[in-house]
Amino acid sequence: MTSTANDYQPSEVELARRAFRLERKRKSTWIAIASTLGFAVIVGFGLVSTPGWSRVTESFFNVEIGIEAFPRIIEGLWLNIRVLFFTSISVVIVGMLFALLRTLRNPVFFPLRLFAHGYVDFFRGLPLIITLYLVGFGIPGLRLEWLGRIPVEVLGTVALTLTYSAYVSEVFRAGIESIHPSQRLAARSLGLSYGKSMRLVVLPQAIRRVAPPLMNDFVALQKDVGLISVLGAIDAVRGAQIEVAKYANFTPYILSGILFVLLAIPTVRFTDRISRKLAQREQTGSAL
Amino acid sequence: MTEIDWSKPRLLARGIRKSFDDRVILDSVDLEVYPGQIVALIGSSGSGKSTLLRCLNLIEEINDGQIWLEGEDISAPGVDQDRIRQEVGLVFQSYNLFAHLSILDNITLALRHVQGKSKAEAEEIALQWLGRIGLADKAQSFPDKLSGGQQQRTAIVRAVALNPKLLLLDEVTSALDPELVGEVLDLIKDLKQSGTTIVMATHELSFARDVADWVIFLDKGLIAEEGEAAEFFRNPKQPRTKEFLARLTAR
Structure with a gap:
């Protein structure tokens, strides 16, 4: 190359252009700041000026009660996080299993495919709360002596897995089917078996492609773990409920809600980052 | 053949x-x-041909220099880029037809939604063009039902139907099977007859010699040599040009 980036000096036209762009950017930044502030002031003022504002702050945002309730709620949240951990793992495994069953082509596997189909249809349709009741009260109701007494959080994990694996298996299946047949063809032409071409060629691309919707389901699961409280597990929601009953004040609910949001924020940010990275990878040339 | 108007450049x-x-x-x-x-x-490849075309269409922002279209500085930062892109058509190597639209709708899309023509008016223009390239019977087909040559001709027509001041062709025959190259080159010849102004990046040297008026040899981001087409190929001056031409004609 005759000149490198080092000995190049931008012309006056270019410098003027850069100055113009900088000025325009600065202007739009100021407009954004001003409009954000204006909006915040209007909303804030509108809320505070409502007639019931002082009573609402007293019964929903009472700091002392929040501090009192905090230990029980945080202890409950720890249960939610453990349930979330085990549920996520089992959802991925079961979901992937059903997705793979549904993509099998060989007629021999028809019964398996039918079973997978029925499973996905059933648990995607059944409201989560009914699944929770069915598993949480139905399984202990069978009085299986050899199982002993199953803790409610385990039953909750099972119920959540049933519902969420049905959703996630559809996400995986969509990903697998979105990979162009030519990829599988190329893999098979090299002598890779069905299983190996799936594992080494199709799935890595499919999973990358469905990562954003998968993370979306994970965020949904993060708050749905709070539903195990209906089985009597003392999680963050149930803990908050107990505190609400004790003080006749709604602040503990708000507090547990805030904790769930804080739990979700890192995941949401992480999802955004993955999506952005994927977009960059698949996009050639500049973004218009 | 329409004469070249040397009084003032269309693009500078x-x-x-x-x-x-x-x-x-x-x-x-x-x-x-x-x-x-x-x-x-x-x-x-890598000499900067495609990048230059993309810069002229304002799809890539240039880092220095200036571009004028009919005397208007289109590289000025305040300029409405969408308006300029209407005036400067760009056709890609890989056609880039819209897969969800029929051939007819591919052509009428910008006529209707950019130029604001009525559906009937836009379809009349599109069908006229499709008739000219012999694809009138394919108007309702979808792009994946057409051959590469047919798709590329549709893509060129999609650009020229807007009646741009300048048409940029980015290696429009490079993705085609050899026997389909001819039909696309014929369309370009036809456009030249009707006076379309064209800048084309190409590997088809014999076509460049026959149809182009001016040839520019880019090497590592610089114009290594340029000249009137016949003279350029008959008598290249730079060693780099000779080497490049020898390598391509030897194939």
Whole structure:
């Protein structure tokens, strides 16, 4: 190359252009700041000026009660996080299993495919709360002596897995089917078996492609773990409920809600980052 | 054949520079294109041909230099880029037809939604063009039902139907099977007859010799040599040009 980036000096036209762009950017930044502030002031003022504002702050945002309730709620949240951990793992495994069953082509596997189909249809349709009741009260109701007494959080994990694996298996299946047949063809032409071409060629691309919707389901699961409280597990929601009953004040609910949001924020940010990275990878040339 | 109007350039570019991070793609490129002229850009891959075309269409922002279209500085930062892109058509190597639209709708899309023509008016223009390239019976077909040559001709028509002041063709025959190249080149010849102003990046040297008026050889982001087409191929002056031409004609 005759000149490198080092000995190049931008012309006056270019410098003027850069100055113009900088000025325009600065202007739009100021407009954004001003409009954000204006909006915040209007909303804030509108809320505070409502007639019931002082009573609402007293019964929903009472700091002392929040501090009192905090230990029980945080202890409950720890249960939610453990349930979330085990549920996520089992959802991925079961979901992937059903997705793979549904993509099998060989007629021999028809019964398996039918079973997978029925499973996905059933648990995607059944409201989560009914699944929770069915598993949480139905399984202990069978009085299986050899199982002993199953803790409610385990039953909750099972119920959540049933519902969420049905959703996630559809996400995986969509990903697998979105990979162009030519990829599988190329893999098979090299002598890779069905299983190996799936594992080494199709799935890595499919999973990358469905990562954003998968993370979306994970965020949904993060708050749905709070539903195990209906089985009597003392999680963050149930803990908050107990505190609400004790003080006749709604602040503990708000507090547990805030904790769930804080739990979700890192995941949401992480999802955004993955999506952005994927977009960059698949996009050639500049973004218009 | 329409005559070239030498009184003032349709497109004028001075000192075009484009770099990605530290990699300089175009160093300082000057370009003049006169109404009715066909300019061929040749050079090995990575020489900056495509980047230059993308800069002229304002799809890539240039890092220095200026571009004028009929005397208007289209590289000025305040300019309405969408308006300029209407005037400067760009056709891609891989056609880039809209897969969800029929051939007819591919052509009428910008006529209707950019130029604001009525559906009937836009379809009349599109069918006229499709008739001209012998694809009138394919109007309702979808792009994946057409051959590469048919798709590329549709893509060219999609661009020229807007009646642009300048048409940029980015290696439009490179993705085609050899026996389909001819039909696309015939369309370009036909456009030249009707006076379309064209800048084309190409590997088809014999076509460049026959149809182009002016040939530019880009090498490492610089114009290594340029000249009137017949003279350029008959009598290349730079060693780099000779080497490049020898390598391509030897195949």
